[in-house]
Amino acid sequence: MDQVKIGRFIAACRKQKDLTQLQLAEELGITDKAISKWERGKAMPDTSIMIELCDLLEINVNELLSGERINMESINLKNEKLLLDMTKEVEQKNKMIWATRRVLLLSSLVFCLISTAVVYRFVPEGIWQYAIMAALVAVLLVPGFYATKLDVTVGTYKCQKCNHEFAPTYLEELLTPHTTASQFFKCPKCGKRSWCRKIVNGKTVRF
Ligand SMILES: [Zn+2]
Incomplete structure (x- = not known):
C-alpha cells in the first residue's frame, strides 16, 4: 500500500466534498491532527473508522486502499481483453494440434504408399512379403492412434x-x-x- 498516495487521495476527496480537516475530524469523532497525518502519508486510518470515512468521502474501501478512483468500466474492459487473449491462445493451440494431425496423416499415407510399392517391387511374393506388409500395418497403427488422440483433444x-x-x-x-x-x-x-x-x-x- 502506498500511504502517501492514499493520503493525497483522502485530501483530494475531502476537498471535493468541501470539507476542512477539522470538519471531517468532527464528523468522525477524531482530531484534525489524525486527518493531517493520514493526508501527509504518516499514518493510515484505523480499520474501525475506514467504512465511515469512505461513506463520508463517497468512495469504497477498495478505492481508499488503492489511493485512486476505480473505474468499473475499465475493469470490465480489462477482463474482456483477458478473456479474448485466452480464447486466442486456445485457438492457436487448436490450430497447431490440427496441423500436427494433418502432417501425421499425410506422412503416414505417403510412407504407406512408398513402402507398399517398394515391398511389391523388391520382395518376391510369398511369406516374407505378407510378413513385411503385416509389420507395416502394425507400425502405422502408432501414428493412427496418435492422430485419433489429437482429434479428440481438439x-x-x-x-x-x-x-x-x-x-x-x-x-x-x-x-x-x-x-x-x-x-x-x-x-x-x-x-x-x-x-x-x-x-x-x-x-x-x-x-
Ligand atoms: Zn443431434
Whole structure:
C-alpha cells in the first residue's frame, strides 16, 4: 500500500466534498491532527473508522486502499481483453494440434504408399512379403492412434440433424466409421445417427 498516495487521495476527496480537516475530524469523532497525518502519508486510518470515512468521502474501501478512483468500466474492459487473449491462445493451440494431425496423416499415407510399392517391387511374393506388409500395418497403427488422440483433444463434432455440437470419447472416436474430418456418430442430444462434421475453432474442417 502506498500511504502517501492514499493520503493525497483522502485530501483530494475531502476537498471535493468541501470539507476542512477539522470538519471531517468532527464528523468522525477524531482530531484534525489524525486527518493531517493520514493526508501527509504518516499514518493510515484505523480499520474501525475506514467504512465511515469512505461513506463520508463517497468512495469504497477498495478505492481508499488503492489511493485512486476505480473505474468499473475499465475493469470490465480489462477482463474482456483477458478473456479474448485466452480464447486466442486456445485457438492457436487448436490450430497447431490440427496441423500436427494433418502432417501425421499425410506422412503416414505417403510412407504407406512408398513402402507398399517398394515391398511389391523388391520382395518376391510369398511369406516374407505378407510378413513385411503385416509389420507395416502394425507400425502405422502408432501414428493412427496418435492422430485419433489429437482429434479428440481438439474441437467438436456437429450433428447434421439438430446442429448440436459435442466431443466424442476416445473409444467412440476410434470405433465409429469416419472419413478424414467427418464421422458417423449417434448424437447425444437427438439420438440420431449422421455424418457429423468436425469443427475446429468454430469452423468446419475438411481434413
Ligand atoms: Zn443431434
